Amino acid sequence: MTDSLFTQPQLQDRYRETTDPVLQLEKINVTFDSFRALTDLSLSIGVGELRCVIGPNGAGKTTLMDIITGKTRPDSGTITYDQNIDLTGMSPVEISRAGIGRKFQKPTVFEALSVTENLEIALKMDKSVWTSLRARLSGEQRDRIDEVLLLLRLTEHRQRPSGLLSHGQKQFLEIGMLLVQEPHLLLLDEPAAGLTDAETEYIAELFRTLAGKHSLMVVEHDMGFVETIADYVTVLHQGQVLAEGSLREVQANEQVIDVYLGR
Ligand SMILES: Nc1ncnc2c1ncn2[C@@H]1O[C@H](COP(=O)(O)OP(=O)(O)OP(=O)(O)O)[C@@H](O)[C@H]1O
Structure with a gap:
C-alpha cells in the first residue's frame, strides 16, 4: 500500500544514489544577541536515510530544524538541498514547496475540523483554510487521503472532529x-513524546517503512525509540556536532557519556 503513495519519483531520482546527500549543511553559525546557538556546524544527510539527532537540552536541535526550514536565518554557512538547491535565501513556504x-513536537491540527478536512487542507497548503475546503479534490488526491488514513490507522475516525482524538491520534x-504533501525530507521533532508503547512501536515501524523512499531527520530524547529506528546518529552539544556514528558507537563515546548519557 505504501508503495503507490511514496514512489512518485522526481525527474532527478534516477541519477541519485542513496549515498548522495539530500541535505548538506556547511559551517553554519547562528547567534542570538551574543549567544552562539550553532557554531561551524556541518552535517550531511543521505537520500533515503533515517537520521536521529540527539543531545542535551539547549544543544541546538530546534535551532538546527529552524535554519533548515527557513524559520531562522544563519549568520553564515551554506545549506544545500537535493545537491543543488540553496536553501539559505528561500522563505519557509518555498522550502516547504521544495x-x-x-x-x-506539539500537534497543531485544526481541532474543530474533521480528520479528513485536516488532510485536505494539508494537501492544498497554497490556499486559505476555507478556500481549500471548498475546492474539489481530484480522484488521485482522494486516493492519497484514503491511503494516508489507512497508514496512520485513522480510517474509522475520518469524520471525527480532530479535537476529540487522543494525543497519539493527533500526532499521527x-x-x-x-505525508499527503509527499515531502522528500521529513523533519520530526520528538515524534514519540506522549505516545503509548503500542503507538511508539507502530510509529517506529512506520518510519522504517518511510525511510528509503523519504529521508528523515528525527530529533528524539527517547533512547529506546532511537535504538529501534536509527541507522546513524548525530550528537549535538553546545551548537556543535560532538559525535556521529551508529547508536552503539556514540553510546561508547566518552564525551557523549559525559555530556549527555551520564555514567
Ligand atoms: N530566539 C532565541 N533567542 C535567544 N536564544 C535562543 C533563541 N532560540 C534558542 N535560543 C538558545 O539557543 C540554545 C539552543 O536552543 P535549542 O532550542 O535549539 O536547543 P535544543 O537542543 O532544541 O533544546 P531542547 O532539547 O531543550 O529543545 C539554547 O540555549 C536556547 O536558549
Missing part, C-alpha cells in the same frame, strides 16, 4: 498531514 516537511494525524 519538498521539506516539518512536524513540531499531523504526520499524515505531512
Whole structure:
C-alpha cells in the first residue's frame, strides 16, 4: 500500500544514489544577541536515510530544524538541498514547496475540523483554510487521503472532529498531514513524546517503512525509540556536532557519556 503513495519519483531520482546527500549543511553559525546557538556546524544527510539527532537540552536541535526550514536565518554557512538547491535565501513556504516537511513536537491540527478536512487542507497548503475546503479534490488526491488514513490507522475516525482524538491520534494525524504533501525530507521533532508503547512501536515501524523512499531527520530524547529506528546518529552539544556514528558507537563515546548519557 505504501508503495503507490511514496514512489512518485522526481525527474532527478534516477541519477541519485542513496549515498548522495539530500541535505548538506556547511559551517553554519547562528547567534542570538551574543549567544552562539550553532557554531561551524556541518552535517550531511543521505537520500533515503533515517537520521536521529540527539543531545542535551539547549544543544541546538530546534535551532538546527529552524535554519533548515527557513524559520531562522544563519549568520553564515551554506545549506544545500537535493545537491543543488540553496536553501539559505528561500522563505519557509518555498522550502516547504521544495519538498521539506516539518512536524513540531506539539500537534497543531485544526481541532474543530474533521480528520479528513485536516488532510485536505494539508494537501492544498497554497490556499486559505476555507478556500481549500471548498475546492474539489481530484480522484488521485482522494486516493492519497484514503491511503494516508489507512497508514496512520485513522480510517474509522475520518469524520471525527480532530479535537476529540487522543494525543497519539493527533500526532499521527499531523504526520499524515505531512505525508499527503509527499515531502522528500521529513523533519520530526520528538515524534514519540506522549505516545503509548503500542503507538511508539507502530510509529517506529512506520518510519522504517518511510525511510528509503523519504529521508528523515528525527530529533528524539527517547533512547529506546532511537535504538529501534536509527541507522546513524548525530550528537549535538553546545551548537556543535560532538559525535556521529551508529547508536552503539556514540553510546561508547566518552564525551557523549559525559555530556549527555551520564555514567
Ligand atoms: N530566539 C532565541 N533567542 C535567544 N536564544 C535562543 C533563541 N532560540 C534558542 N535560543 C538558545 O539557543 C540554545 C539552543 O536552543 P535549542 O532550542 O535549539 O536547543 P535544543 O537542543 O532544541 O533544546 P531542547 O532539547 O531543550 O529543545 C539554547 O540555549 C536556547 O536558549
